[in-house]
Amino acid sequence: MRGVLKLLAKPFTDTVGLARWMLVIGVVITAAFIVCAVFAPWLAPYGFAQSAVDGTRFPKAGAPSGEHWFGTDRLFFDVLSRVIWGARTAIEVVILSILFCVVIGVPLGLVSGYFGGWPDRILVLVMDAIFAFPSFLLAIVFSFLLTGLFGGSVLAVALSLTAIYIPQYFRVVRNTTVSAKEATYVEAARAIGASDGVIMRRYLFGNVVQSVPVLATLNAADAILTLAGLGFLGLGIQSTDAAEWGHDLNRALADAGAGIWWTGLYPGLAIVLLVTGLTLVGEGLNETLNPTLRRRRLLPVVMPARESTTEEAR
Amino acid sequence: MPTKPESVTGNDTVIDVRDLSVHFGLRGSTLARLFGRDAGTVKAVDGVDLALRRGEVVGLVGESGSGKSTLGRALLGLVPITSGNVVFEGRDVGRMGRRELREVRSDIAMVFQDPNAALNPAMTVEVAVGDALRVQGVTSETERRERVVDALERVGLSPVELFLAKYPRDLSGGQKQRVVMARAIINSPTVLVADEPISMLDMSVRAKILQLMLDLKRDLDLSYVYITHDLASAKFFCDRIAIMYLGRIVEIGDTEEIFAHPRHPYTRALLKAIPDPDPARSVPRDLPRGEIPDAASPPLGCAFHPRCPVATATCGWESRDLRSLLEEHWTRRDAETYERERALVGDLDHLDTPATTARIGSGPPDQVRALLERIRAENPDEPLWQGVSEITEDGSGVVVRFHEGEDPDLRPAGGAEVACVLYGDDQG
Numbered sequence: 135m136r137g138v139l140k141l142l143a144k145p146f147t148d149t150v151g152l153a154r155w156m157l158v159i160g161v162v163i164t165a166a167f168i169v170c171a172v173f174a175p176w177l178a179p180y181g182f183a184q185s186a187v188d189g190t191r192f193p194k195a196g197a198p199s200g201e202h203w204f205g206t207d208r209l210f211f212d213v214l215s216r217v218i219w220g221a222r223t224a225i226e227v228v229i230l231s232i233l234f235c236v237v238i239g240v241p242l243g244l245v246s247g248y249f250g251g252w253p254d255r256i257l258v259l260v261m262d263a264i265f266a267f268p269s270f271l272l273a274i275v276f277s278f279l280l281t282g283l284f285g286g287s288v289l290a291v292a293l294s295l296t297a298i299y300i301p302q303y304f305r306v307v308r309n310t311t312v313s314a315k316e317a318t319y320v321e322a323a324r325a326i327g328a329s330d331g332v333i334m335r336r337y338l339f340g341n342v343v344q345s346v347p348v349l350a351t352l353n354a355a356d357a358i359l360t361l362a363g364l365g366f367l368g369l370g371i372q373s374t375d376a377a378e379w380g381h382d383l384n385r386a387l388a389d390a391g392a393g394i395w396w397t398g399l400y401p402g403l404a405i406v407l408l409v410t411g412l413t414l415v416g417e418g419l420n421e422t423l424n425p426t427l428r429r430r431r432l433l434p435v436v437m438p439a440r441e442s443t444t445e446e447a448r
Numbered sequence: 449m450p451t452k453p454e455s456v457t458g459n460d461t462v463i464d465v466r467d468l469s470v471h472f473g474l475r476g477s478t479l480a481r482l483f484g485r486d487a488g489t490v491k492a493v494d495g496v497d498l499a500l501r502r503g504e505v506v507g508l509v510g511e512s513g514s515g516k517s518t519l520g521r522a523l524l525g526l527v528p529i530t531s532g533n534v535v536f537e538g539r540d541v542g543r544m545g546r547r548e549l550r551e552v553r554s555d556i557a558m559v560f561q562d563p564n565a566a567l568n569p570a571m572t573v574e575v576a577v578g579d580a581l582r583v584q585g586v587t588s589e590t591e592r593r594e595r596v597v598d599a600l601e602r603v604g605l606s607p608v609e610l611f612l613a614k615y616p617r618d619l620s621g622g623q624k625q626r627v628v629m630a631r632a633i634i635n636s637p638t639v640l641v642a643d644e645p646i647s648m649l650d651m652s653v654r655a656k657i658l659q660l661m662l663d664l665k666r667d668l669d670l671s672y673v674y675i676t677h678d679l680a681s682a683k684f685f686c687d688r689i690a691i692m693y694l695g696r697i698v699e700i701g702d703t704e705e706i707f708a709h710p711r712h713p714y715t716r717a718l719l720k721a722i723p724d725p726d727p728a729r730s731v732p733r734d735l736p737r738g739e740i741p742d743a744a745s746p747p748l749g750c751a752f753h754p755r756c757p758v759a760t761a762t763c764g765w766e767s768r769d770l771r772s773l774l775e776e777h778w779t780r781r782d783a784e785t786y787e788r789e790r791a792l793v794g795d796l797d798h799l800d801t802p803a804t805t806a807r808i809g810s811g812p813p814d815q816v817r818a819l820l821e822r823i824r825a826e827n828p829d830e831p832l833w834q835g836v837s838e839i840t841e842d843g844s845g846v847v848v849r850f851h852e853g854e855d856p857d858l859r860p861a862g863g864a865e866v867a868c869v870l871y872g873d874d875q876g
């Protein structure tokens with residue numbers, strides 16, 4: 135238990151100054167959205183597609199008021215509720231897509247890098263091709279295809295996001311595996327009789343997934359934007375299936391001219407805040423976990439000589 | 449064929465290596481492969497015979513690149529065998545399936561040169577050592593723990609509780625090597641292959657690790673293959689020593705015999721390079737002249753001849769030696785002379801293709817010949833000249849012909865076996 139706590143606290147204790155602040159602020163913002171997502175049914179005053187309470191209709195595009203803090207939109211929906219429920223959709227989609235990326239991309243990269251040969255070369259080629267393709271365009275294509283298959287569901291959007299992010303997981307894991315498999319400890323494992331499967335699971339896995347958390351948080355921020363972009367284009371999730379910020383922004387477009395600012399401002403703010411929070415966490419983690427960027431907290435070296443200078447080694 | 453006394457391959461032989469070759473295909477550049485050019489092979493191990501008897505310590509000694517590690521790894525089936533056999537307790541390691549190989553790897557264990565790299569950084573000591581049991585099918589965690597504790601005690605890591613949960617980064621080099629040793633002995637192997645187990649350690653712990661290895665040998669009935677580039681530690685540790693050079697064993701015999709009567713010129717050179725009895729100093733070596741040749745295209749004849757101070761006419765002299773001779777000569781000339789002679793001799797690159805006939809010169813043949821004569825006169829003792837059978841003038845240069853070389857096999861000589869044209873009991 136204490137070990138786990140220590141491990142979780144490591145990114146905080148290992149960083150100083152800016153990196154630590156980035157991490158703390160990012161974690162706080164992200165945590166707030168996660169709380170919204172988890173407790174949406176209790177936090178949101180109304181349902182995301184609720185337009186009346188006890189038979190009384192909400193006002194159409196009503197300005198913020200005591201009943202509707204963020205106002206209501208043209209479809210009589212409560213904006214505050216939709217923003218809170220939108221957090222749930224966003225987090226669901228991001229978690230699902232990252233889960234798919236990790237569950238598919240990591241083992242694929244590990245096996246491909248470990249065995250090498252022509253299957254590896256083909257996979258690298260395919261992944262590079264996907265990676266080189268403009269990702270938003272790819273997301274549009276995939277969500278078209280997948281919405282046809284699964285309907286405008288969270289799953290369909292999550293899968294199209296998976297398709298565009300998976301090459302990064304594959305590449306990172308595959309390349310670290312290619313270098314890690316030459317290590318003496320891998321040959322030592324073979325020398326005690328370990329099979330390829332054991333070597334990949336117990337010797338390589340733990341050493342090649344270390345950059346995945348950073349990748350995942352940075353991708354999460356990107357995924358929020360892509361999701362909102364898809365919604366803004368009217369692709370992906372429909373208003374009545376779930377609350378989705380991008381989609382709401384799209385509908386708010388028409389309101390802006392009529393002086394109805396609240397339908398656009400709050401979903402927009404939510405997107406910006408969550409993306410900022412996740413980016414801060416990602417960059418903060420990057421500072422700590424990525425050894426090439428890391429500047430350790432160094433105790434100043436006091437030189438005993440006359441000048442008694444203080445030096446900070448890098 | 450090298451002849452071996454029958455007793456060596458008798459009943460008490462644990463591992464019998466028979467005419468073993470391990471060649472690695474070199475992967476050339478993509479471009480070279482596109483044009484179908486073969487990048488060649490490295491004969492890391494090239495026709496080695498070696499028998500390890502029960503309870504014996506055999507040393508494999510040689511400079512870096514002589515194929516010691518490859519030979520050691522071949523014993524566990526860790527490298528693909530090109531030809532020949534490694535026979536362990538009557539079974540051929542090269543023909544084993546996965547199951548059998550796994551079993552063999554519990555009977556033959558290996559200790560690696562760099563303890564800092566030989567342990568998975570993500571495993572604690574307990575998991576790392578216990579994994580040797582786990583892959584061999586010991587599923588009970590309590591049993592593993594008991595045996596790990598026992599093994600760690602054996603290698604002198606006590607109090608054991610202090611080490612179980614440690615990661616390699618928390619240990620010193622010597623402690624790490626002890627952990628590696630614990631992992632190696634935990635399956636009660638019969639043979640331990642130790643690949644330069646002390647060369648990366650601090651001077652202060654080297655003797656302790658060697659002593660530990662001796663204790664383990666006594667307590668656990670181990671046989672050792674001890675790989676080193678350092679004859680001094682081999683003298684302390686080994687019953688028999690095999691001197692390796694470019695993938696071959698060039699001399700093998702009992703340790704006392706090797707030290708009392710070194711025969712092969714390479715062995716003698718290595719012995720001379722041992723600094724002094726003080727083991728705290730090992731570096732200033734006076735190894736034989738020249739560098740270790742490229743293993744991908746070894747010298748013709750006896751592979752040691754370019755560096756051999758006593759080489760004879762039939763040791764395999766060839767075109768590349770001529771090139772080295774000229775280039776070495778030019779290091780002692782001023783720039784102007786160099787330019788002049790260089791122009792006279794012309795292009796040398798074609799000499800890199802090994803041949804016993806070498807054509808050089810792009811000027812008057814008599815001047816080229818005169819240059820060679822001058823070089824010869826400077827150092828008439830240079831062994832290369834014995835190998836030259838004739839120099840004939842030809843167009844705008846000369847053709848230097850060398851005697852056909854002989855590639856000496858390992859032959860009994862006195863109390864040892866030596867691969868050198870100068871030795872062999874039949875020749876006296």
Ligand SMILES: Nc1ncnc2c1ncn2[C@@H]1O[C@H](COP(=O)(O)OP(=O)(O)O)[C@@H](O)[C@H]1O
Nearest residue numbers: 472490492511512513514515516517518519743
């Ligand atoms: N996996 C490999 N692939 C290609 N060449 C190799 C490989 N392992 C060793 N070699 C080559 O084989 C030769 C012998 O190497 P090695 O057995 O490591 O020698 P030593 O242990 O005596 O230093 C060297 O020239 C080395 O470059």
Ligand code: SF4
Nearest residue numbers: 750753756763868869
């Ligand atoms: S055969 Fe003997 S004498 Fe000839 S080069 Fe080799 S080591 Fe030297």
Ligand SMILES: [Mg+2]
Nearest residue numbers: 516517518643
């Ligand atoms: Mg070696």
